[in-house]
Amino acid sequence: MHVAQFLNLNDGTPAVEVGSVLSGGYNHPLLRAWQNERQLTKNMLIFPIFISDNDDDETAIESLPNIKRFGVNKITAYLEPLIAKGLKSVIIFGVPLKEGVKDAIGTAADDPNGPVIKAIKLLRKTFPDLYIICDVCLCEYTSHGHCGVLDDDGAINIEESVARLAMVALNYAKAGAHCVAPSDMIDGRIRMIKKGLLANGLANKTFVLSYSAKFSGNLYGPFRDAACSSPSSGDRKCYQLPTGGRGLARRALKRDLDEGADGIIVKPSTFYLDIMRDASEICQDFPICAYHVSGEFAMLHAAAEKGVVDLKTIAFESHQGFLRAGARLIITYLAPEFLDWLEQ
Ligand SMILES: NCC(=O)CCC(=O)O
Ligand SMILES: [Zn+2]
Numbered sequence: 113m114h115v116a117q118f119l120n121l122n123d124g125t126p127a128v129e130v131g132s133v134l135s136g137g138y139n140h141p142l143l144r145a146w147q148n149e150r151q152l153t154k155n156m157l158i159f160p161i162f163i164s165d166n167d168d169d170e171t172a173i174e175s176l177p178n179i180k181r182f183g184v185n186k187i188t189a190y191l192e193p194l195i196a197k198g199l200k201s202v203i204i205f206g207v208p209l210k211e212g213v214k215d216a217i218g219t220a221a222d223d224p225n226g227p228v229i230k231a232i233k234l235l236r237k238t239f240p241d242l243y244i245i246c247d248v249c250l251c252e253y254t255s256h257g258h259c260g261v262l263d264d265d266g267a268i269n270i271e272e273s274v275a276r277l278a279m280v281a282l283n284y285a286k287a288g289a290h291c292v293a294p295s296d297m298i299d300g301r302i303r304m305i306k307k308g309l310l311a312n313g314l315a316n317k318t319f320v321l322s323y324s325a326k327f328s329g330n331l332y333g334p335f336r337d338a339a340c341s342s343p344s345s346g347d348r349k350c351y352q353l354p355t356g357g358r359g360l361a362r363r364a365l366k367r368d369l370d371e372g373a374d375g376i377i378v379k380p381s382t383f384y385l386d387i388m389r390d391a392s393e394i395c396q397d398f399p400i401c402a403y404h405v406s407g408e409f410a411m412l413h414a415a416a417e418k419g420v421v422d423l424k425t426i427a428f429e430s431h432q433g434f435l436r437a438g439a440r441l442i443i444t445y446l447a448p449e450f451l452d453w454l455e456q
């Protein structure tokens with residue numbers, strides 16, 4: 113019996129109508145590629161690198177699979193094959209390991225002989241086409257491990273923090289960084305950084321990529337192992353956003369654009385796709401970057417090791433999700449793997 117008769121559809125309409133059939137639109141691999149709002153490409157990948165002040169350092173980080181901390185004498189040999197495979201950009205995190213180098217204002221952050229400034233100069237010279245982003249924060253360099261300068265009562269001193277962060281950003285730009293990315297989340301630093309760059313003739317040469325929507329939470333643990341940057345007391349909840357703070361994130365995104373950000377970061381990524389979507393509306397004329405943070409990366413590896421997921425498949429699924437939500441750049445520890453996977 114015809115299905116229309118069986119269902120008592122006596123009006124002569126077929127059971128499946130013209131507009132019901134979507135599958136004809138994606139029944140071929142090429143058609144599925146056409147459905148992607150954006151295809152993941154090598155240009156989108158930004159690889160985090162940890163540079164310590166031990167020049168010969170090459171240390172594996174247990175909680176960050178396949179990721180090592182390098183000294184300046186070891187980093188170029190590590191990056192060379194990745195750049196040959198198409199890596200276009202890195203974001204540098206400095207790690208001071210030497211005894212006594214951390215202080216209240218994070219002097220080591222922009223020490224001319226410190227790891228970040230040395231790495232910027234070395235990478236600019238060795239890899240002229242590599243785009244160099246520097247994370248700008250104080251937490252790796254302060255004795256208290258907070259992201260700014262503190263008052264006596266332990267609260268962030270906004271004025272002093274912002275001034276110090278702008279100084280660090282300017283020194284990175286002067287050393288040759290193409291982009292500075294302030295991750296501290298302290299109010300007003302984007303405007304001050306822009307002012308400093310402008311006053312020194314560097315505003316037109318330096319991209320300010322603001323961590324505008326950075327949430328405090330449980331996903332930064334492996335990074336803190338790598339960068340040795342856990343706060344010695346308290347937490348970062350008074351400057352990083354609370355998990356439920358969608359409205360705060362929207363306000364921070366608008367504020368940072370007003371202050372002159374050239375691009376923005378949403379961090380972490382997987383659990384904050386709504387924020388990424390918000391950012392793609394609020395910052396629609398700006399590049400939006402997802403930061404797939406250390407805890408997210410470690411979770412994917414752990415699940416893959418347990419056989420719960422396939423690493424490559426889940427990596428594409430998660431990163432494709434960031435693009436779908438509106439991101440156009442991705443800071444990811446999976447960059448080396450993607451360079452291989454995107455060749456296959
Ligand atoms: N500013 C960098 C971080 O706070 C952590 C990133 C990560 O967990 O990968
Ligand atoms: Zn910090």
Ligand SMILES: [Zn+2]
Pocket residue numbers: 249251295296
């Ligand atoms: Zn941070």
